[in-house]
Amino acid sequence: MRCLIGLICLFLSAWINTKVEWNLKEWTTSPLPRPESALLLSAEFSPLSSDYFLMKAAIFYSGMAKFKKTESLWLSKALYLASYLDPYYFEPYWMAGVSLPWEGRLQEAKKILKRGLNYLNNRWEIPFYLGFISFYFEHDNKVAANYFLMASKLPNAPTYLPLLASRLAVKGRETRIAIAFLQEQLKMTKEKKIKSRLKKRLKALQAIAFLERAVERYKEIYGHLPLELNSLIKQNIISAIPEDPYGGSFYLTEDGRIWSTSNLR
Amino acid sequence: MGKIISIAKVTFKEGIRERVFLGVLIFVGLLLIGSGFLADLSIGDILKVTQDIGLSGLSLLGLFVALFLSTHLIAKDLDKKTIYLVVSKPIARWQYILGKFLGLSFLTIFAIFVGFIVFLITLFYFWKTAKIYHVPQIAWGKHLLAFVYLNLKMCLLIAVGIFFSSFTSSALVAFSFSLLIYFIGANLQNVKMILESKVGENITPILKSLFKLAYWLFPNLSLLDLKAIAVHNLPLNIGNLGLSLLYGLAYTALLLLFASFIFDRRELN
Numbered sequence: 001m002r003c004l005i006g007l008i009c010l011f012l013s014a015w016i017n018t019k020v021e022w023n024l025k026e027w028t029t030s031p032l033p034r035p036e037s038a039l040l041l042s043a044e045f046s047p048l049s050s051d052y053f054l055m056k057a058a059i060f061y062s063g064m065a066k067f068k069k070t071e072s073l074w075l076s077k078a079l080y081l082a083s084y085l086d087p088y089y090f091e092p093y094w095m096a097g098v099s100l101p102w103e104g105r106l107q108e109a110k111k112i113l114k115r116g117l118n119y120l121n122n123r124w125e126i127p128f129y130l131g132f133i134s135f136y137f138e139h140d141n142k143v144a145a146n147y148f149l150m151a152s153k154l155p156n157a158p159t160y161l162p163l164l165a166s167r168l169a170v171k172g173r174e175t176r177i178a179i180a181f182l183q184e185q186l187k188m189t190k191e192k193k194i195k196s197r198l199k200k201r202l203k204a205l206q207a208i209a210f211l212e213r214a215v216e217r218y219k220e221i222y223g224h225l226p227l228e229l230n231s232l233i234k235q236n237i238i239s240a241i242p243e244d245p246y247g248g249s250f251y252l253t254e255d256g257r258i259w260s261t262s263n264l265r
Numbered sequence: 266m267g268k269i270i271s272i273a274k275v276t277f278k279e280g281i282r283e284r285v286f287l288g289v290l291i292f293v294g295l296l297l298i299g300s301g302f303l304a305d306l307s308i309g310d311i312l313k314v315t316q317d318i319g320l321s322g323l324s325l326l327g328l329f330v331a332l333f334l335s336t337h338l339i340a341k342d343l344d345k346k347t348i349y350l351v352v353s354k355p356i357a358r359w360q361y362i363l364g365k366f367l368g369l370s371f372l373t374i375f376a377i378f379v380g381f382i383v384f385l386i387t388l389f390y391f392w393k394t395a396k397i398y399h400v401p402q403i404a405w406g407k408h409l410l411a412f413v414y415l416n417l418k419m420c421l422l423i424a425v426g427i428f429f430s431s432f433t434s435s436a437l438v439a440f441s442f443s444l445l446i447y448f449i450g451a452n453l454q455n456v457k458m459i460l461e462s463k464v465g466e467n468i469t470p471i472l473k474s475l476f477k478l479a480y481w482l483f484p485n486l487s488l489l490d491l492k493a494i495a496v497h498n499l500p501l502n503i504g505n506l507g508l509s510l511l512y513g514l515a516y517t518a519l520l521l522l523f524a525s526f527i528f529d530r531r532e533l534n
Contacts, residue, residue, distance in 0.1 A: 036459050036464055039455050039459070040452050040455055040456070040459075043448060043451035043452050043455070044321075044324060044451045044486070044487070044490050044492070045321050045324070046455075047317045047321070047492065047493065047496065048317050048318065048321045051304075051307055051313075051314045051317055051318075054307065054308070055306055055307050055308070058307070058308045086493075088493060088496075088497040088499065089313065089497075090309070090310065091307075091308060091309040091310060091313075094309065095308070191308045191309075194308060
């Protein structure tokens with residue numbers, strides 16, 4: 001009898017195990033506690049809570065193809081929480097700098113990073129990310145140059161930073177600087193899924209840089225901008241328009257910039 | 266002095282014999298060994314997470330041994346009437362309290378020391394074999410300092426446990442009160458930080474004054490918590506370090522004085 005009950009229990013648990021599956025999205029986007037409450041509840045173990053929320057954010061970020069507004073808001077809150085619980089932990093700032101601006105969460109990213117400046121004042125990356133946001137997303141070269149200069153004075157900063165700060169006034173270099181930025185970030189993570197996301201973005205930017213160079217070449221030859229990107233093929237400057245890894249198609253804006261219908265999201 | 270030492274020895278042996286002590290030691294040992302593998306789930310700096318898990322595990326181990334055994338062993342003495350064997354001998358009650366304190370402190374330090382050695386070996390292994398972009402330097406000296414201060418914190422908590430055991434016979438009541446004091450003590454610094462931030466602007470002045478009172482009254486355990494300094498290799502202020510040490514010792518002595526004062530006047534029947 002006891003063997004029979006044991007067997008039934010075993011089969012029942014095995015059967016339930018095959019039927020029930022946790023939805024990763026539900027687990028990750030569950031409501032987050034207020035930072036102050038989380039700090040008080042975790043008391044001296046707050047660094048461990050910080051690790052937990054960052055891990056949650058990283059799993060969420062690497063598992064999603066596209067973000068809704070509420071989802072990118074959740075991501076920004078989770079990263080703020082992780083940085084609040086352990087303000088000396090660099091990774092939440094890194095993730096905020098590398099993920100949030102591209103999802104349209106500029107203010108949230110800046111809030112997290114500016115807080116980080118107070119705690120990690122020897123990490124060049126934090127002012128570097130702030131500079132990049134000002135430069136690439138807000139087109140505020142003056143503020144960006146100041147941040148890049150601040151970053152260049154900190155230990156282990158790349159040698160090109162002072163040069164970058166001085167060259168900011170030159171137009172049309174945004175894409176190439178963004179490529180350099182992403183290549184720098186790629187070195188910093190071992191997480192395969194986050195790596196593949198960054199590579200996808202890098203591929204899109206490389207395609208834009210390729211088209212920008214072709215447009216420059218067209219302008220050199222004909223003295224004016226092409227009307228559309230297909231003109232570049234017709235005039236044998238390029239053989240084909242590269243594909244946008246985000247599924248959109250590239251187009252030429254009125255001021256001669258290249259952008260995509262997917263908005264790279 | 267000899268009497269105090271013999272009570273300490275008996276307490277130490279009694280604690281070691283508790284099965285639950287061995288259980289916790291094994292559990293935390295496995296957690297420490299597995300910390301590097303757990304940390305592998307995180308992004309970027311896995312060594313930071315290894316250190317977080319390790320140092321938090323040591324804190325948990327110390328907390329359990331300090332709070333649980335300090336309240337449990339005295340209540341057991343009272344419950345099983347073994348205390349009469351002690352108080353009928355020419356031993357002052359303050360000597361009993363001090364002996365219990367020393368025995369429990371040695372036991373806790375012993376448990377944390379074993380855990381710390383396992384932690385250091387694990388951390389060294391993962392540090393040497395880490396495959397990350399930027400392998401950080403580990404502040405070994407500061408880890409040692411964090412270990413010393415963790416022990417001091419646990420001695421303070423043992424004194425809290427003994428203080429509550431000095432006037433209640435129930436181990437559960439003494440344990441619950443000690444846990445509450447620990448929770449308040451570990452959060453004093455956090456509450457202070459929150460009150461000083463923007464959130465604090467909406468808090469009533471009465472609550473703020475209450476907090477100020479609590480800040481004076483309860484032990485500020487954050488002063489003895491050097492985990493962040495060790496993990497992030499933050500600069501060390503020698504003056505603060507010395508004052509924190511003095512604070513821990515003074516608070517522990519104060520609690521033991523109160524405990525022996527109360528215990529002296531307690532009816533044991």
